[in-house]
Amino acid sequence: MSTLTIAQIEEALDVTCDTVIRNEKYFSDLDGLAGDGDFGTSLATGFKVIKADLPGIDKSAIGAMLLKISMICSKHVGGSSGPIWGTGFMRAGMVSKGLTEIGHQQLTDMVGSALEGIMARGGAVRGDKTLLDALIPIHEKLQEMDGSDLGVVLAAVAQVADQAIDETRGLIAHRGRASQVGARSANTPDPGIVGIATILCDWCKHYGVDYTPQAAELNH
Amino acid sequence: MSTLTIAQIEEALDVTCDTVIRNEKYFSDLDGLAGDGDFGTSLATGFKVIKADLPGIDKSAIGAMLLKISMICSKHVGGSSGPIWGTGFMRAGMVSKGLTEIGHQQLTDMVGSALEGIMARGGAVRGDKTLLDALIPIHEKLQEMDGSDLGVVLAAVAQVADQAIDETRGLIAHRGRASQVGARSANTPDPGIVGIATILCDWCKHYGVDYTPQAAELNH
Amino acid sequence: MKKFVNDPANFVPEFMTGVLAANAGLLDGNLEFQMVKRKDRPSPNHVSIVQGSGSGHEPAHICAVGPGMLSAACQGPVFAAPPVDACYETIKAVATDAGVLVLVNNYQGDRMAWDMACEMAEAEGIKLKQFIINDDVAVQDSTWTVGRRGVAGNFFVMKACGAAAEAGADLDTVYAVAEKVNNNVRTMGVGLTSCIPPAKGDAIFDIGDDEMEVGVGIHGEPGRSREKIRAADSITQTLFDAVQSDLPYNSGDRVALMINGLGGTPPAELYVVYAKAAQLAADAGLVIARNYVGEYCTALDMVGCSLTMLKLDAELEGLLAAPAECAVRVF
Amino acid sequence: MKKFVNDPANFVPEFMTGVLAANAGLLDGNLEFQMVKRKDRPSPNHVSIVQGSGSGHEPAHICAVGPGMLSAACQGPVFAAPPVDACYETIKAVATDAGVLVLVNNYQGDRMAWDMACEMAEAEGIKLKQFIINDDVAVQDSTWTVGRRGVAGNFFVMKACGAAAEAGADLDTVYAVAEKVNNNVRTMGVGLTSCIPPAKGDAIFDIGDDEMEVGVGIHGEPGRSREKIRAADSITQTLFDAVQSDLPYNSGDRVALMINGLGGTPPAELYVVYAKAAQLAADAGLVIARNYVGEYCTALDMVGCSLTMLKLDAELEGLLAAPAECAVRVF
C-alpha cells in the first residue's frame, strides 16, 4: 500500500490554493443563486494567505501543518466557511498529529474526523445540502477501498463528489444562508459541494489521473 | 366710465379660484421644468381655501375682502408664492380700503401698489423672469387706457400677459428656485407669468370677451 | 415609489404627529401651523430661537427643537417655505421680553416668508432679530441671485446660539454668536442620486448611473458640476478642498468637522468619508476638536453627503460642548 | 454604484478607521482583527459584554461599544460572520475575572464562529457565557433550520445588559437580563428595495418597482411574503400585528417601541411609521414607556424599516433609562 508524505500533502494543498483562488468569482456566483454570494471570496481570502505561508509553515509533522492551516482559516475566512474549513483542517490534523507520512487507513480516518467535527460544529446531517453531502460519501468510498493505487482512489472520490452535485441539486438547503430562501434553493447546486468536487478534479488533472467530470459546474 | 362693485370683484376671484385649482398639476409641471415643481400645488392649496371661504368673507369693503384673501395666502400658501401673492393682495387691499366700488384709476393704482409691494418683498426687477414681467406691462397698459369699456381693458391686459410668456421665455431666471439652475432656465416659460395670463384669459372667456390666446401654454 | 407615505398631501402633518408622539415630554405641537415648540419656552429670561423651512430636511428643523437648541420651529410643505402665518405663529409662540432670534436659511421663499412674519410680529411689539445663514460654498455669491444657500452648517448656528441663549445671553450676544458661526462655517455636498418628493413620486432631476452632482443643493438644485462618480477618497478630497479653500483655515486651527448624510446613504459609508476627511484635515495641520457623523440636514432620500467645517475659538468650542437635547436620540 | 467606497475589499477597515478617528477618546481599535473596545475595559469588577457580526448593519456592532453598552465588538466582511480569530481576540481583549457575556445574533455563521472562539477562550480559562438573540418573527422556528434570526431587538439586549454590567451585576445576573429581554422582544421588518453590497456592486435580490418584501432579513433574506407596496399605515399595521400577535402583549403593559431604519429610508418617513405604530399600540392599551426612531440595525442601503416591541418590567425600564454612550452621537 502506498503512502503520502508531508511534501506530497503540501503539494496537494498548494494545488488546492490555486483552485480556490482561480474560482473565487465563480464560487461566489454559485453562492449568489440561493445564498449570499460570499463563498468564493471568503474561501479565497484564506487560501491566498495559505498559498503565501505554505512554504514557511511548520512541517515537522502532517498534523502540525494542518493545524497551522486551520489557524489561517480561523483568522482570515469569514462567514460559515471559516469555522467549517477551520474545523475540518483542525480535526484532520488532530488525527495525524506527529505523523510524517500516512497510509490509506489514516487518510480515511482524517476525512472521518474532519466530517464529524464539521457535523458537531454546524449541526448539519446528510441531506441538508451542504459539503457534508460530498464528504460523507467520500468517507464511505475510502472505507470500501484498500488504497493500493492512489490514482484509482483519487478518481473514485472525485466521482463521488461529482455525483453529489447532481444528487443534491434538487434538495432544499436546511443549513446556512441558503436555508433561508426555503424552496428557492431547489435546483441550484450547493457551492460547498461544487468546491470539494472542483478541488478533487483539479487534483486528478495535476496528478495525471484520468477522470472526466460530469456535472455542469465542473465543465463551466 | 364703468365701475367694478364688490360683487363683481368677488365673482372674478371665484373664477380665479377655479382657474388655479383646475391648473394645479399643469402649473406644477411647468415649475418642474426649471424650478422645483411646487408652484401649482402651493397656489391651489390656498385658492381651495379662498373658494370655500369666499361666500362668508367680510365684504364691507373691497379692501377688507382683499386683506382677508391676503391672510389666507399667508396661512395656506407655502414657498415663494405665499409671500408674493399675499403681499400683492394686501397691497391692493390697502389702496382700496373702505371702497365699495372702484373705477379704472383705482384699479390701476391697486395693480401698481401690488407690484411695488412684490418688488420690495422679493427684490426682483423687470427682466428677472418672474410674474412681475407680466404685472409691470399690465400696469403700464392700464395707465395708457381710459377704462371706458371693461371688455376692451380686459382683452388688452390679457394680451400683454400672453405676450410676456413668449417675451421672457428665452431669459435666464434671476430670482426664485429657477435662478439656481442658471442657463438651464432659458427656453422654459415662467410659471408665474403663465399663471397670470391663464387667469386673465379665463376671465375673458367667463365674461364673453373675445380674445384668442397665442402662447402655447395657454392652448395646452 | 419606494417610500413610507399615505396620502402625500398629509406627509408633513403625519411625520410631525410621529415626532410629537415620540417626544411628548419635550415638545408641544400645533399642527394647524406645522409648528412645534419646547414645552418650557417662552421664558422671560431667555432669548428664544426659531427656525423653519420646507420639509424634507429632517432632523432640521422640527427635530432640532429642545433645550440648548431651537425654542420652536415650523415646517412648510416638502421643499417649500412655510406659509407666512406659520412663521408668524412660531415667533409668537415663544415671544419673550428677552427677544427672539429668527434664523433663516438663505432661500428666496424662506426669506420672504420670514420677512413678512417678522414685520407682522414687530408691528405687534415683539422684540426680534433676524439672521440669514449661507454656508454653502457650491453656489458663488452674485448680484443677481439670492446668494449662497444655507445648508448643514445651519446645525452649528442652532447649536451655538441655543447654548448661548440657554446660558442667559441677551439678544445682541446671541445674534453675534450666529454671525460668528456663519462667518466661520463652510459646507459643500455631493449627490449621487436625485431625491424623490412624495407628492411628485419620481426623481426631481435625471442623473446617470455613473454620475454625481458635485455641490448639489438640499432640494436637488444643481451645484458646481456634473461628473463621473469617483472613489470615496477622491470625492472627499473635492469636498474638503472646496470647503477649505473658501476660508483661511490655518495650520493649528481647531475645527469641528461634520459629515452629514443626505438621507439615503448608510452610516458605514459616512464613516468612510469621515476617515478621509479627518486625514485631510490632519494633513492641513487642523485639529479636529469635535466631530459629527450622521444625518443633520437631509434632502429626503437622496444618496449623498456633505462636508462642513467650522473654525472654532474658545467661545464656540464651549458652546458646542454645552449639553443639549432634541428629538434625535440614540438611547 | 451609488456609494462612497474605494476598493470594496477595504470597505470594512476604512469605515472602522473613520469610527475610530471620530471616537478616539472612547475607543481603542485593532484593525488586524476588525475589533474595537472601550478604552476603560476590561475592569476586574465589571462583566464585559461583546458582540460581533458581519458588517453592513451599522451602528451594530462596533458603533454600539461604549459605557453602558458593549465592552468590545468585531466585524466580519460585509454580511459574513467575523473570522473565528477575530471573535477570539475580541473576547480576550476584554476578558476579566468577572466574566464575559458573548451575545450572538442567531445566524449559522455567527454561531459557529463564536462557538469556536468561546471554546478556545474557555480552554484558556476565560470565564464566559454565550447568549443567542433571535427576535425576528418573520421566520418561524423549525427543527431543520437554525431558527429565528437576531435583528434590531438586539439593541435592547445590548443596552440592558450593558447597563446591568455597568452597575456591577455578576455574569449570571447579566445573562439573566439578556434572557429576559430576548424573551420579551419581537421584531419584524419590511424591505422596499434590495441592498447593494459594495463588493457585489448590484442588488442581491430582484424586486419590482411596486413590490415589497414583508419580513425581510437584514441581509436581504426573503421574509414571509412578496407583496404590492401599500400605504405606510397599512404596512405598519402588518408589522405591528406580526409583532404583537407573537407574544401576549396585554392591555396595560408598558413597552419600548422602536422604528428602525434599514439604511436608505430618511427620518421623516420613519416618523410616519412611528405615528401609526404608536396609535396602534395605544389602541391595544399598551403604554409606550420609551421610544426609539432612527437607525439601530441597518441592512446597508436598503430602503425599509423594522418595528420592534419590548415588553417592560421595572427592572428592564430602569436598565433602558440608565445613561449610556457610544459612537452614535447627535451633539
Ligand SMILES: Nc1ncnc2c1ncn2[C@@H]1O[C@H](COP(=O)(O)OP(=O)(O)O)[C@@H](O)[C@H]1O
Ligand atoms: N452547517 C453547515 N455544515 C456544513 N456545511 C455548511 C453548513 N452551512 C453551510 N455549509 C456549507 O458552506 C457553504 C456556504 O459557505 P459560506 O458562503 O462561506 O457561508 P455563509 O452561509 O455564512 O455565507 C454552503 O454551500 C455549504 O456547503
Ligand SMILES: Nc1ncnc2c1ncn2[C@@H]1O[C@H](COP(=O)(O)OP(=O)(O)O)[C@@H](O)[C@H]1O
Ligand atoms: N422674488 C420674486 N419676485 C416675484 N416673483 C417671484 C419671485 N420669485 C419667484 N417668483 C415667481 O414665483 C414663481 C414660483 O413660485 P413658487 O414655485 O411657489 O416658488 P418657489 O421658487 O419657492 O418654489 C415663479 O415662476 C415666479 O414667477
Ligand SMILES: [Mg+2]
Ligand atoms: Mg455564503
Ligand SMILES: [Mg+2]
Ligand atoms: Mg416652485
Ligand SMILES: [Mg+2]
Ligand atoms: Mg418651492
Ligand SMILES: [Mg+2]
Ligand atoms: Mg455569508
